[in-house]
Amino acid sequence: MVGRDGARNADRGDAVSTPAGPTGRQRVAAAVALLAALAAIVTAVVVGIIRFPEGLGVLGCVAIALVAAWFGVVRRGWQRITGLTVAVLALAATALLLIRNDGWPYLLVIVAGIAIWHAAGRVAFRVHVHRPAAPRPDRPVLFVNPRSGGGKATQVGLAAEAANRGMRTVELHPGDDLEELVRTAVAQGADGLAMAGGDGSQAIVAAVAAQHGLPYACIPAGTRNHFALDLGVDRNDVVGALDAFVDGGEQLVDLGEVNGRVFVNNVSMGLYAEAVQSAGYRNAKVRTLLGTAPAVLGPSGSELDLRWRGPDGLAHRSAAVILVSNNQYRLGGSIGSGTRPRIDDGMLGIAVVPAREAGSGSGPGRWTHWSAPVFEVDSDHPVPLGIDGEAVVLAPPIRFGIRPQVLRVRLAPHHPGASPSAMQPEGPGQGLLALAGIAAGRSPAARGRAEQRAEPVGSEDTEGVG
Incomplete structure (x- = not known):
């Protein structure tokens, strides 16, 4: 197949979905996160010693706050919100224990340490893979399902934004055969294929793109956009995803198949x-x-x-x-x-x-x-x-x-370019080691x-x- 042969002959160095190493900003953030956590822990231990036994309550609250804030670093959605809520409640309890004994200096150090630990940790583990811009397609075609994701593509004016970037748009209507439309576009000279819709539609377009060795862009206009998430597309930036065919980099990814049918997830x-x-x-x-x-x-x-x-x-x-x-x-x-x-x-x-x-x-x-x-x-x-x-x-x-x-995925340069879990460690203990590794210039595997x-x-x- 053209797509398979073309993909295998491409530069495999661009196919890796994990960063080669942390940036200078990530290294600084990792070091700052570790120092901030250490400052909070040392302060809590000092309070626990000089104000024993009441200070043990402070030490316990700080430990809970640190763990909960870490949970807020590496989780998403409601789990992140829960972690941050627990951290705030633990700090509130710490404040009650310290304020009544004129412990303001200790409280300020602890609160600042945990806040910096959380913020710097998020920066350290933020994924962003930089790839050189690939050649821009001359006749890219965007396929849009206007009903997907509650009409997300229509709400953001995706067709007009695509036209501004030199892309022709094909809007799907009830009863349309998406695969037939895509193959017709390829026969008419399309040299880049993009899909704005759910993951089932993404699989159809991706399969044709892979077969013909054409670049493909995943536009996150569906409901959950799981494929986009793991590719490293910003699911909240539907319009910005179109820049994949403007100055985006290229990544080679796999496709699954079941009884000859392609699936992406x-x-x-x-x-x-x-x-x-x-x-x-x-x-x-x-x-x-x-x-x-x-x-x-x-x-x-x-x-x-x-x-x-x-x-x-x-x-x-x-x-x-x-x-x-x-x-x-x-x-x-x-x-x-x-x-x-x-x-x-x-x-x-x-x-x-x-x-x-x-x-x-x-x-x-x-x-x-x-x-x-x-x-x-x-x-x-x-x-x-x-x-x-x-x-x-x-x-x-x-x-x-x-x-x-087999699939030549194009990704907008300002999007992450890799899965959220590409750099994240498996657990809190490994997280500390990972932060130390990032500070030393090593990317977590x-x-x-x-x-x-x-x-x-x-x-x-x-x-x-x-």
Whole structure:
């Protein structure tokens, strides 16, 4: 294929999705964060000694505030808000303990230390990969789904912004065949393809771009934009993402395939796939998923006929959930959970929750997840799947593969250019070591091909998975 050959002959140095090393600003920020945390801890220890035993309460509150503020550094969304809220409450308790004993000097040092620890830590772990500008396409075409993401593309005037950048826009209408429209545009001379829509639409355009060796841009006009997140596109900057075809850099990434169909994120089978098939899923995802759970996982539920082999080669005849992804997600309670540190590793990510043991009446087992270039699931019946969140039923066997570094992704120069978890460590202890490494000029290693792990089901933070 033209796309595959062209991608493999490209400069693989631009394909790495993690920064080569921290910037000077990140090194300074890491050093400042460590010094600020040390100042807060030393001050709290001094208070604990000179005002014993009441000072032990101050020491405990400071410890809680430091951990909670760190949680605010490496988490997103409601988890970050929760961490910062706990940190503020812990500092408020510290203030109550110190103010009544004229402990203002100590309080100021502690509050400043924790605030700087949080702010500097965020700067130190902020991802931004700089790539040289790639040649600008002469006839790029942008495909827009105006209904995706609640009409996000229309709200920001995306078509007009694209025209200002020399891009032709093709707007989708009900009943349109997106793949046919994309192939027609290529036949008419398009030399760059961009998609503003959900991840299912992104997969269609990306597949054609990879086949023809054309540059591709992901415009985050969908609802969740998981592919954009892991590529390093700023999901809050829909218009700015168009600059990928102005002065953007290029990155080679992988595509997953299932029975010949391309996917950019993941394919699910079992509990999640059964929920996707439900008519109410689109309007009430969580409620539908929970409503499906008893039928699949409960004591009276039937096991799903999904036959597969684990990383040890042993055969299994059922599973509660199987998730196969285009590169591996971080699962479990680790930092960056639910995102992929990279999408150019050339491996599928496979995560399985085994079904309950027959006759045990117990719930599902533990996550087992590993990487492999191929994976197969068999069954005696047609298998419901969720492919990038869209309901599909395929005839078995279900064969998965990876197309390594076939997609030439263009990324706007002011966007991160890598996944949020590309630089983040796995846990708080490793976080301190990572900060020390950044201060010394070493970039934290993002996990690529992770070892097989088992995690309790229900403990996962899978914000980006789905």
